[in-house]
Amino acid sequence: MMQTANHWKGLVLGVAGSVAGLAAMGKYFALVPMPQGSAGQDDYAGFHALDSLSLVGKQARDDEGSTAAVGRIAYQAVTGEEPQSQETRTTLSYQVHWAYGMGMGGLYGLVRPAAGWPDLGGGLAFGTGLWALGSQIIVPMLGLAKGPTAYPPRQHLVELGGHLVYGLVTSATTQLLNRVLP
Numbered sequence: 001m002m003q004t005a006n007h008w009k010g011l012v013l014g015v016a017g018s019v020a021g022l023a024a025m026g027k028y029f030a031l032v033p034m035p036q037g038s039a040g041q042d043d044y045a046g047f048h049a050l051d052s053l054s055l056v057g058k059q060a061r062d063d064e065g066s067t068a069a070v071g072r073i074a075y076q077a078v079t080g081e082e083p084q085s086q087e088t089r090t091t092l093s094y095q096v097h098w099a100y101g102m103g104m105g106g107l108y109g110l111v112r113p114a115a116g117w118p119d120l121g122g123g124l125a126f127g128t129g130l131w132a133l134g135s136q137i138i139v140p141m142l143g144l145a146k147g148p149t150a151y152p153p154r155q156h157l158v159e160l161g162g163h164l165v166y167g168l169v170t171s172a173t174t175q176l177l178n179r180v181l182p
Contacts, residue, residue: 014109021170059143066144118172127167
């Protein structure tokens with residue numbers, strides 16, 4: 001008799017796996033620094049066709065990354081005012097990053113609830129997809145970052161590396177939990 005996938009279990013385990021993935025991604029970025037001037041500043045000379053992909057205009061300010069912009073926009077929508085302190089802005093940015101990462105981990109667990117352990121192929125595809133679709137296309141289309149040609153190639157490689165670490169650790173942890181938990 002074939003057993004059907006428990007999608008709730010996959011969702012919960014994916015969220016749990018993403019906590020490990022986000023922690024590993026944080027360690028990666030602590031060890032592999034971004035090129036100087038990569039936090040929304042003009043550091044790659046010249047204008048190219050894909051410097052701006054925004055369909056809704058610029059949403060992020062020059063001094064904030066995409067998660068900080070989303071945090072600021074959400075805070076302002078709820079409170080009616082902008083966050084005043086740097087500590088609040090930083091906390092909001094981390095909350096957005098973790099909520100998005102945990103949501104994507106839950107989606108991984110939902111779509112791929114039982115795969116081989118450690119699921120290297122799934123983890124690489126997951127991390128690459130998040131980088132390519134999220135960081136390179138959707139985030140710029142939402143006006144939360146400049147387009148891909150506005151940044152130097154090294155920055156893209158560093159970001160891809162962080163997403164690969166996240167995808168591999170999230171998938172491996174999710175699949176390990178799926179094996180050990182009934």
